Amino acid sequence: MSLTFHSEAGLAKDSSLLPAPSAQLSLTEGVRPFPGLASLFSLWHRASFARGIHPDAHKDKLSDPIRHMPFPSKLVLPLAQHIGKPSLPLVTVGEEVMRGQPIASADGAMSVPIHAPADGVVEAITLMPTARGTWTESIVLRVYEASTQEVRWSNPQDVESLGPQQLIAAVQDCGMVGLGGATFPSHAKLNVPEQHPIHTLIVNGCECEPYLTCDYKLMRERPQDLIAGTRIAMRAVGAARAIIGVEDNKLDALEALRPHLPADGSITARAVATKYPQGAEKMLIKSLLGVDVPAGGLPMHLGIVVNNVGTLALLGRLMPAGQGLIERVVTLAGPGIKKPGDYWIPLGTTLRSVLEWAGEPSCTDREIILGGPMMGQAVTSLDVPVTKGTSGILVFDKRMLDPITRNSWACIHCGECVNACPMGLNPTQLGMLAAKREYDEMSDQFHLGDCFECGCCTYVCPSHIPLVQQFKAAKAFLRERKPL
Numbered sequence: 444m445s446l447t448f449h450s451e452a453g454l455a456k457d458s459s460l461l462p463a464p465s466a467q468l469s470l471t472e473g474v475r476p477f478p479g480l481a482s483l484f485s486l487w488h489r490a491s492f493a494r495g496i497h498p499d500a501h502k503d504k505l506s507d508p509i510r511h512m513p514f515p516s517k518l519v520l521p522l523a524q525h526i527g528k529p530s531l532p533l534v535t536v537g538e539e540v541m542r543g544q545p546i547a548s549a550d551g552a553m554s555v556p557i558h559a560p561a562d563g564v565v566e567a568i569t570l571m572p573t574a575r576g577t578w579t580e581s582i583v584l585r586v587y588e589a590s591t592q593e594v595r596w597s598n599p600q601d602v603e604s605l606g607p608q609q610l611i612a613a614v615q616d617c618g619m620v621g622l623g624g625a626t627f628p629s630h631a632k633l634n635v636p637e638q639h640p641i642h643t644l645i646v647n648g649c650e651c652e653p654y655l656t657c658d659y660k661l662m663r664e665r666p667q668d669l670i671a672g673t674r675i676a677m678r679a680v681g682a683a684r685a686i687i688g689v690e691d692n693k694l695d696a697l698e699a700l701r702p703h704l705p706a707d708g709s710i711t712a713r714a715v716a717t718k719y720p721q722g723a724e725k726m727l728i729k730s731l732l733g734v735d736v737p738a739g740g741l742p743m744h745l746g747i748v749v750n751n752v753g754t755l756a757l758l759g760r761l762m763p764a765g766q767g768l769i770e771r772v773v774t775l776a777g778p779g780i781k782k783p784g785d786y787w788i789p790l791g792t793t794l795r796s797v798l799e800w801a802g803e804p805s806c807t808d809r810e811i812i813l814g815g816p817m818m819g820q821a822v823t824s825l826d827v828p829v830t831k832g833t834s835g836i837l838v839f840d841k842r843m844l845d846p847i848t849r850n851s852w853a854c855i856h857c858g859e860c861v862n863a864c865p866m867g868l869n870p871t872q873l874g875m876l877a878a879k880r881e882y883d884e885m886s887d888q889f890h891l892g893d894c895f896e897c898g899c900c901t902y903v904c905p906s907h908i909p910l911v912q913q914f915k916a917a918k919a920f921l922r923e924r925k926p927l
């Protein structure tokens with residue numbers, strides 16, 4: 444097994460677990476492509492973007508279905524689980540709540556409500572730790588032992604009868620955010636200004652991060668929900684067509700979708716090359732439509748909106764039922780996990796609860812990553828909860844890490860980082876400027892703002908220079924002073 448991290452905490456350089464950068468097309472490890480038309484199709488059509496990398500996939504447990512994790516005794520629900528203003532509590536300490544009930548409302552247009560993931564009683568509304576390292580006001584819920592999977596609060600609606608603005612309001616009522624990790628409120632993304640008419644909705648089913656399989660499982664197990672959510676999003680933005688992009692190491696997911704695609708061709712599914720970061724918006728647009736989103740521009744400026752498959756599959760399931768987002772599929776993986784797989788986990792479940800239930804007891808010195816190993820977040824506190832943006836919990840054993848590879852060496856000007864950067868940036872130059880804290884020059888002359896922190900440069904650097912960590916620090920410094 445091999446892996447590199449480049450999380451916020453600077454764990455990226457654990458190249459003891461690092462695959463050879465030259466491991467071309469090794470992402471098919473453990474994948475059983477469907478030997479049908481899609482496989483043949485992919486042989487002559489490998490839609491892709493320039494540069495990028497091929498980390499080992501480590502996508503195990505592919506044949507296992509999604510299962511439910513039991514309710515923990517306590518849930519911690521931060522009011523800020525999304526980009527934008529935190530939600531406003533609707534409940535008070537001591538109040539009983541039922542599964543599905545709204546317990547916090549949206550505070551304005553860039554905010555979403557929060558719903559109770561279980562029957563229980565509000566134990567506290569207080570500051571609690573989050574993955575970002577900060578403490579955030581949170582609703583702490585003591586879960587009743589008798590709480591069941593039944594959602595006891597709902598408001599069923601005829602989605603077909605809703606107009607675009609009503610659809611957008613209903614999306615907000617669901618509390619939906621980008622489940623790929625971005626946590627941007629979904630209703631705000633679908634509420635496109637009139638001056639940018641949308642022709643195409645792209646549905647991102649790439650899941651290019653190693654280890655993660657939650658989107659793959661949803662495509663395979665819930666294709667009807669995904670198509671229903673795709674139709675909702677198309678109507679909300681006014682798009683005439685939708686294209687579901689799936690990496691060609693998940694052709695069985697593509698085959699699972701095909702019978703559910705409408706006969707009129709308005710929704711199609713296409714294989715794209717298996718390559719990291721194929722799931723980045725700009726990369727997927729390039730692969731599927733052959734166009735570049737200009738620097739500083741947004742997909743909507745080209746008439747395109749991109750949504751994650753997990754987001755749309757949940758929308759397709761929740762909106763007709765008039766229910767809120769109370770659980771999500773999370774991939775549990777890594778040597779520190781005894782029960783690896785994909786699970787419906789109630790939002791607010793702490794890492795302590797997850798690891799007590801699914802952790803490997805012999806793994807006592809853990810490295811924990813929320814999300815994927817390339818762009819995820821390292822966490823140290825077990826009191827951090829699963830939130831709307833948590834796609835994976837990866838647990839590694841620190842004893843597997845080689846301390847030598849955590850050292851950095853001088854740049855040898857090999858150019859590997861330049862060859863890997865999907866944005867066509869010059870990470871070498873940016874790295875040298877970062878070392879000298881020349882942040883303004885990084886931004887003004889070398890387009891630091893175009894770096895979306897994919898970590899390809901760090902991954903390939905033979906000198907183990909923590910390039911992406913330097914770029915994050917530079918951007919944080921500049922953000923303090925002015926927007927990039």
Ligand code: SF4
Pocket residue numbers: 863864865866867868869870893894895896897898899900901910911914
């Ligand atoms: S410079 Fe930024 S966008 Fe380019 S490879 Fe490095 S992290 Fe990715």
Ligand code: SF4
Pocket residue numbers: 853854855856857858859860861870871874903904905906907908
């Ligand atoms: S990959 Fe590392 S060593 Fe090579 S040019 Fe880039 S920063 Fe320098």
